[in-house]
Amino acid sequence: MADQTEVIRDRVRAAFESDTPLCIEGGGTKRFLGRAPAGEPLKVGEHRGVVNHAPSELVLTVRAGTPVADTQAALAEHGQWLAFDPPRHEEASTIGGVVACALSGPARPWTGAVRDFVLGTRIVNGRGDVLSFGGEVMKNVAGYDVSRLMAGALGTLGVLLEVSFRLLPRPAWDRTRVLELTAGEAIRRLTEWARAPLPILGACHDGERLHVRLAGAEASVAEAAERIGGEPGDGSLWESLRDHRHPFFANAEDGPPVWRLSVPAHAPPVDLPGSVLIDWGGAQRWVRSDAPGPELRAAAETAGGHATCFRGGDRDEPFHPLAEGLDDLHARLKCAFDPRRILNPGRLYPDL
Amino acid sequence: MAGTAALALDETARSVRRAEIAAELLTFLPRDSVLTEPEELRPFECDGLSVYRRLPMLAVLPDRVEDVQRIVRAAAGQGVPVVARGAGTGLSGGALPLEDGLLLSLAKFNRILELDPDRRLARVEPGVRNLAISEAADPHGLYYAPDPSSQIACSIGGNVAENSGGLHCLKYGLTVHNVLEVKVVDVAGRLLTLGGEALDTPGYDLLALITGSEGMLGVIVEVTVRLLPKPETARVLLAAFDDLGRAGDAVANVMASGIIPAGLEMMDRPAIRATEDFAHCGYPTDAAAILLCEVDGTEAEATAQVEEVRGVLERSGASEVRVAHDEAERARFWLGRKSAFPAVGRISPDYYCIDGTIPRKRLAEVLQRMRQLSAEYGLDVANVFHAGDGNLHPLILFDANRPGEIERTEEFGGRILEICIEVGGTVTGEHGVGVEKLDQMCVQFPAHELEQFHAIKRAWDPRGLLNPGKAVPTLQRCAEFGAMHVHQGNLPFPELERY
Numbered sequence: 003m004a005d006q007t008e009v010i011r012d013r014v015r016a017a018f019e020s021d022t023p024l025c026i027e028g029g030g031t032k033r034f035l036g037r038a039p040a041g042e043p044l045k046v047g048e049h050r051g052v053v054n055h056a057p058s059e060l061v062l063t064v065r066a067g068t069p070v071a072d073t074q075a076a077l078a079e080h081g082q083w084l085a086f087d088p089p090r091h092e093e094a095s096t097i098g099g100v101v102a103c104a105l106s107g108p109a110r111p112w113t114g115a116v117r118d119f120v121l122g123t124r125i126v127n128g129r130g131d132v133l134s135f136g137g138e139v140m141k142n143v144a145g146y147d148v149s150r151l152m153a154g155a156l157g158t159l160g161v162l163l164e165v166s167f168r169l170l171p172r173p174a175w176d177r178t179r180v181l182e183l184t185a186g187e188a189i190r191r192l193t194e195w196a197r198a199p200l201p202i203l204g205a206c207h208d209g210e211r212l213h214v215r216l217a218g219a220e221a222s223v224a225e226a227a228e229r230i231g232g233e234p235g236d237g238s239l240w241e242s243l244r245d246h247r248h249p250f251f252a253n254a255e256d257g258p259p260v261w262r263l264s265v266p267a268h269a270p271p272v273d274l275p276g277s278v279l280i281d282w283g284g285a286q287r288w289v290r291s292d293a294p295g296p297e298l299r300a301a302a303e304t305a306g307g308h309a310t311c312f313r314g315g316d317r318d319e320p321f322h323p324l325a326e327g328l329d330d331l332h333a334r335l336k337c338a339f340d341p342r343r344i345l346n347p348g349r350l351y352p353d354l
Numbered sequence: 355m356a357g358t359a360a361l362a363l364d365e366t367a368r369s370v371r372r373a374e375i376a377a378e379l380l381t382f383l384p385r386d387s388v389l390t391e392p393e394e395l396r397p398f399e400c401d402g403l404s405v406y407r408r409l410p411m412l413a414v415l416p417d418r419v420e421d422v423q424r425i426v427r428a429a430a431g432q433g434v435p436v437v438a439r440g441a442g443t444g445l446s447g448g449a450l451p452l453e454d455g456l457l458l459s460l461a462k463f464n465r466i467l468e469l470d471p472d473r474r475l476a477r478v479e480p481g482v483r484n485l486a487i488s489e490a491a492d493p494h495g496l497y498y499a500p501d502p503s504s505q506i507a508c509s510i511g512g513n514v515a516e517n518s519g520g521l522h523c524l525k526y527g528l529t530v531h532n533v534l535e536v537k538v539v540d541v542a543g544r545l546l547t548l549g550g551e552a553l554d555t556p557g558y559d560l561l562a563l564i565t566g567s568e569g570m571l572g573v574i575v576e577v578t579v580r581l582l583p584k585p586e587t588a589r590v591l592l593a594a595f596d597d598l599g600r601a602g603d604a605v606a607n608v609m610a611s612g613i614i615p616a617g618l619e620m621m622d623r624p625a626i627r628a629t630e631d632f633a634h635c636g637y638p639t640d641a642a643a644i645l646l647c648e649v650d651g652t653e654a655e656a657t658a659q660v661e662e663v664r665g666v667l668e669r670s671g672a673s674e675v676r677v678a679h680d681e682a683e684r685a686r687f688w689l690g691r692k693s694a695f696p697a698v699g700r701i702s703p704d705y706y707c708i709d710g711t712i713p714r715k716r717l718a719e720v721l722q723r724m725r726q727l728s729a730e731y732g733l734d735v736a737n738v739f740h741a742g743d744g745n746l747h748p749l750i751l752f753d754a755n756r757p758g759e760i761e762r763t764e765e766f767g768g769r770i771l772e773i774c775i776e777v778g779g780t781v782t783g784e785h786g787v788g789v790e791k792l793d794q795m796c797v798q799f800p801a802h803e804l805e806q807f808h809a810i811k812r813a814w815d816p817r818g819l820l821n822p823g824k825a826v827p828t829l830q831r832c833a834e835f836g837a838m839h840v841h842q843g844n845l846p847f848p849e850l851e852r853y
């Protein structure tokens with residue numbers, strides 16, 4: 003539960019002085035993600051603990067090394083949750099890791115992404131300055147929104163020390179329905195349902211069946227269940243999907259690589275060799291495929307999105323290439339936070 | 355201090371400059387899109403914060419994205435700063451022109467380019483009014499959620515630049531939560547696409563960064579917003595309190611009860627009285643404060659929530675709780691809240707709207723301290739605000755014609771914002787820093803944070819040509835203001851000149 007701010011800051015300062023690249027590690031559970039980690043390990047997992055949980059304010063501030071599992075358990079006691087539903091790939095997964103990688107669970111299209119719930123951050127930038135942005139209030143437009151920028155930056159702009167989140171009450175009622183449908187028909191129905199205010203909190207097609215999670219007040223969940231039809235399903239699906247314990251994700255290291263296609267929800271099923279699991283009501287398509295990267299990227303682009311080689315496979319270019327004009331802007335932003343490129347250099351893109 | 359040190363030009367030099375840049379712009383723009391005469395420039399001299407006024411060197415009103423790119427390139431080429439302007443309803447002086455700058459009005463960009471009910475999105479030009487989007491979506495049972503009180507006038511481009519909120523952002527989020535994609539013209543005149551129709555994009559979240567950036571990073575030329583299905587029903591409760599503190603606590607209790615209301619607004623007695631005289635909506639004028647709480651969802655959900663909220667309000671000591679029984683009564687309850695600003699405008703020659711956010715649990719205390727300051731400064735305050743988010747909007751009533759009153763008002767406003775910082779809040783919840791809150795930014799942020807903001811600005815705009823001098827104070831200014839955080843007797847950045 004120790005406050006390691008000074009230790010971390012001093013390490014970054016020393017690295018700045020000596021031009022030493024650092025590899026930031028929380029629980030060390032996401033070494034598979036992004037380009038291969040390089041540099042001296044900077045372990046931040048010891049910097050953990052809840053700094054402030056004000057249940058009535060719906061606000062939580064935690065140190066970045068705090069395990070996701072602990073956080074989820076503490077909030078559940080108060081009937082609250084981080085509504086982006088952070089994945090916990092392993093027990094050791096930390097809040098800092100989830101924010102840095104911008105990982106959101108199956109509820110994301112309906113509740114919001116990591117960045118939507120981030121209210122504030124404390125970071126160490128690449129000069130070793132400890133900086134605070136945002137705070138614990140719901141609305142805050144003083145200065146640029148650096149806190150949300152940290153979500154998904156993969157540690158390349160700063161070492162996360164603390165993150166403040168907006169919390170939500172957990173829905174009182176939670177039911178899963180299963181419908182026997184093709185992927186194409188599932189997407190068609192989901193598109194239709196999206197036009198009505200239905201209490202959907204998850205929608206996943208596993209290749210044969212569409213699973214829909216309904217959550218909210220008892221009466222509206224019952225009403226919605228009637229409307230969408232199908233049979234009662236197994237609610238444990240959502241956690242296994244969120245944490246990648248679902249059989250679809252098995253053997254990522256030896257089997258075909260796990261690709262993540264982020265596309266507009268209504269896009270028709272992608273035609274790729276391998277197996278596909280549709281999550282996020284169509285907006286996130288997991289693909290297990292040995293097809294060459296360019297083929298997956300082209301399919302994602304045709305659908306209006308982008309592709310990430312999430313696990314396994316080639317690690318030279320796991321993330322979708324940046325559009326022209328955005329690449330040099332990224333490089334200049336990197337320089338604005340980390341002029342000597344010591345924070346997770348090359349983890350996101352070779353030049354960052 | 356992204357290189358804006360250039361001294362103001364004298365009138366002759368300015369005329370020459372104006373003629374040069376106008377000549378270049380007229381090679382591709384029609385005559386009536388380039389304004390240079392003082393009487394033509396007058397409409398652009400201020401935004402909604404009219405205590406600050408200044409004529410721009412010239413104003414340009416393009417209606418094609420390619421022209422925006424060429425204008426920015428031309429201005430940058432001649433070193434002329436560019437201030438983007440939407441509808442000019444901003445309340446912090448963000449769109450205040452620069453006397454040696456080009457004012458770039460996006461008002462002619464008022465077309466809805468696409469509205470697709472199946473994809474639940476609308477792609478619009480930046481000058482489209484906020485309300486026009488919901489109106490266009492309405493036939494499809496959809497709407498655009500963020501609804502600033504200025505929604506009939508303010509532009510979506512301005513909303514993105516300010517990350518605007520509204521009455522319903524408590525449940526449905528701010529602008530940043532409801533925008534999918536933004537196209538911006540950067541200072542080099544390049545057209546960049548940030549975000550997209552997929553739920554995320556590769557690389558840094560530049561969409562989040564541009565939102566709320568007050569025209570400092572790029573000119574927004576297209577916005578794609580997410581539309582939401584309209585809730586089946588909405589119900590509103592009105593609760594009266596004899597005591598301001600109890601009303602404040604009731605807000606915290608409602609939020610702690612496990613319900614997220616669609617809106618939770620508060621008005622204090624001066625605001626209630628002004629409103630009632632103006633709008634006659636049946637508010638209890640003897641109450642110290644009222645709360646308006648809206649819940650929405652399916653019929654069943656809304657009914658259950660009304661009962662729950664009613665219970666919380668009663669247990670929190672409300673002297674009266676009313677529930678609107680039909681749409682007409684609901685509209686009447688809201689009418690008062692929505693006409694509160696003009697109503698206050700009627701009882702006082704001028705008012706000054708402050709915009710801090712605080713943790714909800716400190717509401718009662720902060721309102722109390724505001725009362726004391728009000729007595730100290732001899733200036734009345736009316737409060738109408740987004741209580742559910744802890745976003746205060748004290749309206750300080752003053753008369754600009756009385757010598758010294760503007761200065762007293764500004765000082766009073768500054769004190770309120772400093773209280774917001776002290777209790778763990780922020781100097782601006784939704785109106786932005788603009789030119790108005792530069793000094794308070796020095797109080798809220800230590801020098802290293804400010805320097806990080808400047809570094810971000812330089813990454814986008816190395817020469818500081820987009821809306822320079824707004825939103826982030828220079829360290830010199832903070833040193834002058836005397837609010838520079840000094841750590842262990844050492845000034846940060848000792849190498850920088852101070853005066």
Ligand SMILES: Cc1cc2nc3c(=O)[nH]c(=O)nc-3n(C[C@H](O)[C@H](O)[C@H](O)COP(=O)(O)OP(=O)(O)OC[C@H]3O[C@@H](n4cnc5c(N)ncnc54)[C@H](O)[C@@H]3O)c2cc1C
Nearest residue numbers: 440441442443444448502503509511512515518519569574
């Ligand atoms: C009566 C009243 C009530 C209000 N209520 C609310 C409220 O409830 N919630 C709220 O959040 N605000 C409110 N506001 C403030 C204001 O309406 C918002 O800030 C609004 O978003 C400003 O939009 P605009 O088009 O008028 O922008 P402007 O005032 O023209 O500009 C605002 C800022 O955005 C920049 N900008 C504008 N357009 C662009 C563009 N296309 N590209 C880049 N930068 C741009 C400008 O440079 C400036 O810095 C209220 C204002 C008034 C007068």
